[in-house]
Amino acid sequence: MTKEAGIIGYGAYIPIYRIKACEIGKIWGNYNGHVPIMEKAVAGIDEDLVTISVEAAKYAIRRAKIDPKEIGAVYIGTESKPYAVKPSGTIVAEAIGATPLVVTADFEFACKAGTEAFQACIDHVLSGRIKYAMAIGADTAQGRPGDQLEYTAASGGAAFIFTKRSNKTLAYCEGAVSFVTDTPDFWRRAHEHYPMHAERFTGEPAYFYHIINSVKTLMENMGLKPSDFKYAVFHQPNTKFPVKVAKKLGFTMDQIKPGLLSPYIGNCYAGSSLVGFAATLDVANPGDRILLASYGSGAGSDAFSFVVQDIILEKRNPIPSVRDMIGVRKYIDYSTYVKFRGKIRA
Amino acid sequence: MSVPRYWREIPSRYRLIGSKCVNCGKTYFPPRRVCRECGSVNLEEVKLSEQGRIITWATVYDPPRGFEKYVPYIVAIVELDDGTRIMTQITDCEPDEIQIGTRVYAVFRKIREEGESGIIYYGYKFKPLK
Numbered sequence: 001m002t003k004e005a006g007i008i009g010y011g012a013y014i015p016i017y018r019i020k021a022c023e024i025g026k027i028w029g030n031y032n033g034h035v036p037i038m039e040k041a042v043a044g045i046d047e048d049l050v051t052i053s054v055e056a057a058k059y060a061i062r063r064a065k066i067d068p069k070e071i072g073a074v075y076i077g078t079e080s081k082p083y084a085v086k087p088s089g090t091i092v093a094e095a096i097g098a099t100p101l102v103v104t105a106d107f108e109f110a111c112k113a114g115t116e117a118f119q120a121c122i123d124h125v126l127s128g129r130i131k132y133a134m135a136i137g138a139d140t141a142q143g144r145p146g147d148q149l150e151y152t153a154a155s156g157g158a159a160f161i162f163t164k165r166s167n168k169t170l171a172y173c174e175g176a177v178s179f180v181t182d183t184p185d186f187w188r189r190a191h192e193h194y195p196m197h198a199e200r201f202t203g204e205p206a207y208f209y210h211i212i213n214s215v216k217t218l219m220e221n222m223g224l225k226p227s228d229f230k231y232a233v234f235h236q237p238n239t240k241f242p243v244k245v246a247k248k249l250g251f252t253m254d255q256i257k258p259g260l261l262s263p264y265i266g267n268c269y270a271g272s273s274l275v276g277f278a279a280t281l282d283v284a285n286p287g288d289r290i291l292l293a294s295y296g297s298g299a300g301s302d303a304f305s306f307v308v309q310d311i312i313l314e315k316r317n318p319i320p321s322v323r324d325m326i327g328v329r330k331y332i333d334y335s336t337y338v339k340f341r342g343k344i345r346a
Numbered sequence: 347m348s349v350p351r352y353w354r355e356i357p358s359r360y361r362l363i364g365s366k367c368v369n370c371g372k373t374y375f376p377p378r379r380v381c382r383e384c385g386s387v388n389l390e391e392v393k394l395s396e397q398g399r400i401i402t403w404a405t406v407y408d409p410p411r412g413f414e415k416y417v418p419y420i421v422a423i424v425e426l427d428d429g430t431r432i433m434t435q436i437t438d439c440e441p442d443e444i445q446i447g448t449r450v451y452a453v454f455r456k457i458r459e460e461g462e463s464g465i466i467y468y469g470y471k472f473k474p475l476k
Contacts, residue, residue, distance in 0.1 A: 050468060082466055083466070
């Protein structure tokens with residue numbers, strides 16, 4: 001019996017709307033061009049977490065070439081649930097045709113909720129109870145008007161279908177580590193529209209401490225070093241943090257470049273590292289080893305080591321790549337952005 | 347729309363499930379119980395194509411209640427690749443980006459919401475193929 005779980009299909013979805021960071025800066029008196037990213041993806045007025053998840057899931061199913069009725073679990077990691085009480089997973093499972101014999105749940109752990117879903121799916125398929133399990137990380141992140149987060153809080157997500165490793169899986173997971181502490185760097189209280197954060201405290205004791213420890217522990221457990229990985233994907237709250245944490249851990253720009261998307265789409269929270277992972281799978285070749293390290297405020301980091309398999313080359317076309325989706329875009333101004341994101345309240 | 351009616355229509359609204367006459371092969375959306383062509387009651391569920399082309403369209407500036415925040419929006423009749431014709435909104439595009447014959451594909455979107463506290467109605471819309 002195989003002891004490894006593999007990915008049989010994946011899909012990402014990025015909304016077509018973009019707002020330039022300098023357009024946001026212009027509104028709030030930041031004319032000096034010091035903005036954390038170039039532009040971010042914005043959900044359209046008829047999009048939300050559920051619609052983004054469904055689009056990503058449909059691409060994943062097309063790539064997996066499986067009957068959605070065989071999917072036994074649909075887990076969504078997010079902090080943008082459209083309902084406070086009513087699962088998003090049931091809507092997604094119904095839309096992709098996986099109901100009714102399916103377990104669904106919405107996972108919450110800030111930006112690492114998507115990789116929390118990974119952990120559950122991997123264990124489900126390895127237990128043998130479920131043949132295919134889908135993990136989705138997606139968000140329509142909100143930043144308080146005028147706050148630093150408003151420059152980066154973006155929309156997007158990715159879906160991955162896990163099953164036991166075989167010659168039909170496009171990559172398999174050879175190891176995973178979770179590193180979690182109670183670190184209050186970012187939060188949103190019940191009934192509040194926007195999150196609060198501890199400004200620079202979100203850096204060293206939060207993002208860097210947790211990612212560095214999860215990745216170092218993973219590499220120690222597996223006897224691996226940074227040069228053993230062809231690619232690495234880190235959570236991307238801005239452009240600076242993933243580049244800096246890669247350097248601290250000994251990874252190069254060439255290793256992180258394919259999955260470094262925050263300059264172009266912003267931080268889609270629970271979808272951030274997963275969309276980067278999908279973009280990396282888009283260009284990876286059989287035998288490549290990929291490090292995936294999420295970060296979720298509150299706080300924790302999940303680190304995974306995946307090895308790409310031969311069939312990935314057959315699973316690319318005709319599904320658009322993440323970079324293709326990023327290339328299809330429409331720019332909106334700040335007034336359209338506040339309408340789309342529901343920031344005008346009567 | 348009542349919540350029970352929305353719930354009943356989920357298969358067609360979420361997954362484009364129509365009906366097909368086993369006798370003459372005619373497909374319908376929304377699903378019908380009696381074939382309009384041959385009168386047969388022997389119809390079966392069928393998954394319709396998710397791609398098609400615009401037959402005709404109009405831009406809505408004066409919407410029915412519940413659609414105000416989406417104005418202006420495009421409503422079209424799309425002929426799916428399996429021949430079924432369907433009334434739908436066209437999303438992610440402006441009126442000057444489409445014309446009769448434009449290729450479109452199905453996407454899953456919010457259709458409308460019952461205010462801040464009510465149900466959210468999801469379903470299909472179409473968008474141009476790029």
